[in-house]
Amino acid sequence: MSGQAELAQRYARLKEISGIMTAMKSLSLVETKKLARFIGHQRRMLANIEAAAADFLSFFPGEHVVTTQSAIVLLIGSERGFCGNFNERVLAALDALPGGQAEPALLLVGSRLAAKLADRPGILARLDGANVTEDVPAVLNRIMDALHTASLSGAGAALFSLAHTAEGEVLLKRLLPFDPPAAAPRAHPPRLNLAPAEFFAELLDQYLLAALYGQLYESLAAESRQRLAHMEHALDRLGETLSRLALKRNALRQEKIVEEIEVILSSEMAFQDHG
Numbered sequence: 001m002s003g004q005a006e007l008a009q010r011y012a013r014l015k016e017i018s019g020i021m022t023a024m025k026s027l028s029l030v031e032t033k034k035l036a037r038f039i040g041h042q043r044r045m046l047a048n049i050e051a052a053a054a055d056f057l058s059f060f061p062g063e064h065v066v067t068t069q070s071a072i073v074l075l076i077g078s079e080r081g082f083c084g085n086f087n088e089r090v091l092a093a094l095d096a097l098p099g100g101q102a103e104p105a106l107l108l109v110g111s112r113l114a115a116k117l118a119d120r121p122g123i124l125a126r127l128d129g130a131n132v133t134e135d136v137p138a139v140l141n142r143i144m145d146a147l148h149t150a151s152l153s154g155a156g157a158a159l160f161s162l163a164h165t166a167e168g169e170v171l172l173k174r175l176l177p178f179d180p181p182a183a184a185p186r187a188h189p190p191r192l193n194l195a196p197a198e199f200f201a202e203l204l205d206q207y208l209l210a211a212l213y214g215q216l217y218e219s220l221a222a223e224s225r226q227r228l229a230h231m232e233h234a235l236d237r238l239g240e241t242l243s244r245l246a247l248k249r250n251a252l253r254q255e256k257i258v259e260e261i262e263v264i265l266s267s268e269m270a271f272q273d274h275g
Contacts (some may be wrong), residue, residue, distance in 0.1 A: 004252045011245045018238050024082065025231035028224045034133050035221035039166050042214045049207045054183035056203065060196045071104040072124065072150065073097075073172075074143065074212075076163035076219040077113020079129035083227040086164070087113045093162055093170040104160070107146055109139060109216075124150050136216045143212060159208075161215045164222035175211050178204055 075094060077087040090113060094106075105122050108114040110129035117123065125146040130139045147159075159176040192199050 004249070004256060007245060007249050007252060011242065011249060014238060014242055014245070018235065018242065021231055021235055021238065025228060025235065028228040028231060031132060031224040032221060032228060035166070035217055035224065038133060038217050039214070039221060042210065042217055046207070046210045046214055049203065049210055050180045051183070053178065053200075053203055053207060054180040055186065056190060056196075056200060057180060058183045058186070059189040060200070071158040071160065072107055072147075073104045074107045074159065074161045074163070074175075074215070075109065075113060076161065076215060077108070077110030077116075077129065078223050079110050079112060079131050079135075080223075080227075081112060082230055083223050084230045086223055086226050087116060089170050090162060090164070091116060093172065097162075097172065104158075105150070107143065107150075109143065130216060130220050133217070133220065136213065136220065139216055140209070140212055144209075161212075163215050163219040166218040166221045168222045168225065173215070175208060178207060 073094070075090055077090050087110070103122050105124045106117070106120065107124045108117060108126045111126070113129075114126040127139065127142045127146060130136050158174070161173050161175055162170065163173075164170055194202070
């Protein structure tokens with residue numbers, strides 16, 4: 001195969017790759033915008049739940065029992081690749097955690113992250129993560145099942161999450177024991193249709209669900225943004241490569257044309273000489 005044909009094949013192959021990467025970039029952009037709306041709603045919902053809990057506990061402080069006999073850290077990574085050092089940053093934050101009396105158990109979300117901790121002891125479960133926004137409810141169900149399997153009490157377990165915020169920062173956040181903000185003083189206690197203990201248990205379940213939803217949405221938003229930036233950088237480099245190949249392809253084509261012209265002129269001169 002001639003050099004020109006090989007060059008043409010490589011150019012066509014890279015153009016195809018460029019099209020695929022452009023589609024991936026567009027999907028990441030759509031996910032980022034969609035998740036921004038979800039995150040705004042989720043943050044407001046969580047704030048309302050925290051405010052209700054704070055109001056309740058200001059009148060029923062005995063319902064808030066704090067115990068920390070065991071601890072678990074929920075690590076949220078990516079299910080897909082092409083997101084740069086997204087998972088490595090979560091692992092670096094895990095390694096940077098201060099040591100304690102006992103190592104916390106780990107619950108891993110995202111197969112790409114889990115693959116990097118294949119030999120790590122103390123892992124409760126490795127769960128598939130979300131590819132897109134619509135996958136988040138199913139992921140949340142898997143997390144809740146894993147927590148129940150680990151026999152973690154909603155009121156007494158120490159549960160932490162280690163994940164990206166929507167802004168891209170990796171933070172350790174304590175989810176349980178629940179520590180609501182202080183409530184403004186009120187003259188009258190809230191009217192309850194349930195016993196205080198039952199009400200607080202239900203409220204705590206709603207809080208944990210809202211908090212986990214928020215963590216999953218924010219992590220996926222940060223992942224989509226990092227993938228978007230990664231695709232943009234890769235497309236820029238691919239565009240430069242295609243430009244160089246196009247120049248080289250044109251140069252080879254011109255050389256081929258010149259060679260053909262020289263052959264024609266040589267044949268014409270030879271014909272005239274024989275004439």
